[in-house]
Amino acid sequence: DAGVIQSPRHEVTEMGQEVTLRCKPISGHNSLFWYRQTMMRGLELLIYFNNNVPIDDSGMPEDRFSAKMPNASFSTLKIQPSEPRDSAVYFCASSSLRLADTQYFGPGTRLTVL
């Protein structure tokens, strides 16, 4: 079975540009999570969805960040406008809604904002 798919794997952009990261969860999973990993802050939860509905976006750093999940098989994380401090690895993870179910992570998108 295919795991969580993320695209692109690497993104280099200039400050001020819009960036869109994409995620396809594991088929049948109904929870989806976006995390960011930096050297300074480690792994931190940005937002998560249950059954395509955003449940907690308290980790989204500011209004420049937005996330959507239009259907069960696709989610996007958008940064507009991007800034150099947004440079990080962004991970998407999915799981079922069953208690204690495991989150499986995608390979991540390494974002560099110049």
Next chain:
Amino acid sequence: AQKVTQAQTEISVVEKEDVTLDCVYETRDTTYYLFWYKQPPSGELVFLIRRNSFDEQNEISGRYSWNFQKSTSSFNFTITASQVVDSAVYFCALSEAGGGADGLTFGKGTHLIIQP
């Protein structure tokens, strides 16, 4: 608020040595779930184990074993007879509602270096 502490930033051992990675957590909930993930140099996050707060039984999987002690709020991970392929960053994580319904709180990770 929940918190996970991995006090060991980096550990370096020689191959075939045993090594233990420490994890201490804080939570006010009586029901919670603990996880370990491995991040090899390639960068992906690989699930290793999950444990719920009602199950304090230790677990062994090959060379890996986990010791969960609620009395000390610890969930330590031991690798026996370490190998170079075990070199990675290991993360301990906590979820108060179960990984399937809530996000994970991660520790800062322990960078494990296994020298040949």
